[in-house]
Amino acid sequence: MRVLCATCGVENDTGEEVCAICADERQYLPPGGQRWTTLAELAAGGCRIEITEREPDLYALHAKPKADIGQSAMLVRTPGGNLLWEVPGFVDDAALAAVRELGGVAAVMASHPHMYGCQLEWARAFDAPVYVAEKDREWLRRTGPEVVTWSEPFEVLPGITALQTGGHFPGSTVACWSAGGEGRGVLLSGDTVKAVPAAGWVTFMRSYPNDIPLSAAVVSRIAAAVASLTFDRLYDNFGLTVPHDARAAVARSAERYVAWVRGDHDDLT
Numbered sequence: 001m002r003v004l005c006a007t008c009g010v011e012n013d014t015g016e017e018v019c020a021i022c023a024d025e026r027q028y029l030p031p032g033g034q035r036w037t038t039l040a041e042l043a044a045g046g047c048r049i050e051i052t053e054r055e056p057d058l059y060a061l062h063a064k065p066k067a068d069i070g071q072s073a074m075l076v077r078t079p080g081g082n083l084l085w086e087v088p089g090f091v092d093d094a095a096l097a098a099v100r101e102l103g104g105v106a107a108v109m110a111s112h113p114h115m116y117g118c119q120l121e122w123a124r125a126f127d128a129p130v131y132v133a134e135k136d137r138e139w140l141r142r143t144g145p146e147v148v149t150w151s152e153p154f155e156v157l158p159g160i161t162a163l164q165t166g167g168h169f170p171g172s173t174v175a176c177w178s179a180g181g182e183g184r185g186v187l188l189s190g191d192t193v194k195a196v197p198a199a200g201w202v203t204f205m206r207s208y209p210n211d212i213p214l215s216a217a218v219v220s221r222i223a224a225a226v227a228s229l230t231f232d233r234l235y236d237n238f239g240l241t242v243p244h245d246a247r248a249a250v251a252r253s254a255e256r257y258v259a260w261v262r263g264d265h266d267d268l269t
């Protein structure tokens with residue numbers, strides 16, 4: 001049975017003793033140390049995939065109880081096939097049947113390695129490719145013929161453009177779904193660009209659990225790359241959204257971030 005890291009939920013057949021993704025400074029090992037699990041063990045514990053509609057043709061998938069970092073995976077339905085964006089750390093026959101009901105999966109892509117989940121397991125069930133950013137391929141803990149690496153911006157499916165802005169990981173990716181958000185465009189931002197509780201704001205980090213920032217130069221670069229895309233709404237990978245004017249929110253938030261790390265407001269501290 002396939003081995004999964006019990007902390008990040010990423011499938012792993014490397015035989016390594018400690019999950020390299022969790023041992024990295026952007027993640028963490030739990031206090032008791034590395035723990036592995038399997039799909040069978042998760043299923044025996046009552047795990048299932050809960051699917052909720054976020055807007056027409058966009059569904060969130062959550063492993064309940066949590067089997068990964070707690071990400072909100074997304075299924076984007078398009079006439080040219082569906083994208084599974086971010087991947088839950090669990091899958092079972094019921095989840096596959098429910099997704100098949102919604103049109104299946106034509107492509108699998110994660111914004112960065114923390115979101116790989118059991119991506120090959122999902123891809124094989126639908127005979128779909130797994131698109132992996134070339135710059136992050138070293139983080140794959142399981143590979144197979146389904147894996148296709150990519151470097152340049154490209155249309156992962158008709159109407160969905162994937163773009164590597166880097167930041168959190170060198171290959172950190174966002175995906176722009178042009179038909180979403182009532183036709184004004186949706187940015188699936190992963191945590192390349194992370195929504196925050198304050199309405200109309202986002203942020204950028206090297207590590208969220210460990211609060212490691214990025215530099216002003218990198219945040220400016222991310223904001224410039226994102227500004228090349230057309231969208232009105234943003235969904236991050238933990239269920240937060242900027243429902244409108246998200247493109248302006250990214251620009252405004254990058255300016256605020258840069259001002260703080262540059263020291264413009266040090267008198268306030």
Ligand SMILES: [Zn+2]
Pocket residue numbers: 005006007008009010019020021022023
């Ligand atoms: Zn892990």
